[in-house]
Amino acid sequence: MRTLYWLDRNIEKIIILIAYSFMAGIICVEVVRRFLFNVQAPWSTSIPILLFLWLAWFGASYNVRRRTHLSLDEIRIRLPYSLQFGCHVLDAMLWIGFAIIVIYFASQQVVLAHQNFAIVPGTDNMMQWWFYLATPLAWSLIIVRALQNLYEDWRTFRTGRPFDQPTLLD
Secondary structure: OHHHHHHHHOOOOOOOHHHHHHHHHHHHHHHHHHHHHHOOOOOOOHHHOOOOOHHEEEEHHHHHHHHOOOHHHHHHOOHHHHHHHHHHHHHHHHHHHHHHHHHHHHHHHHHHHHHHOOOOOOOOOEEEEHHOOOHHHHHHHHHHHHHHHHHHHHHHHOOOOOOOOOOOOO
16 A cells, blocks of 8 residues: 555656656767767667657656646636636646546557557667657546545535645745
8 A cells, every 4th residue: 555655656656757758868879979089879869759748748647746737726716616626626627627638639649559569760670659658648647636636625615724835846
């Protein structure tokens, strides 16, 4: 159980760190190779862009979990308590609804890339769908995060405690 709790708290950070490290490493090494040795790996411009999918979508999931992604807290904190709760419910429903749409269409893209054996430009056997899979996976995690937030909001509302208003600097 402790492992699941730790994974729940850190999965996005781990994925972001790995994707960002590989992106930065590839770009750094290839810039040095290009300017010092006048050579460049043919995939060095494709893979960092595809890794950005993992970085961006899991970054969005992380910020949904922290409630710092696309939040309008300045307006919300001035509303009556029950309307604040209503806004939290609306947030969750919008995230879930939008995520379902994104997952549906992104999954079609993954399947299409898989069925067509789409290979990352500049490589011989690295499949594009491996990278495209980031979108439906991260948006599935966004649904989980929205439901976790909704559950916490419901518990907070039932007890009458004030809602946490996180900031970007928390």
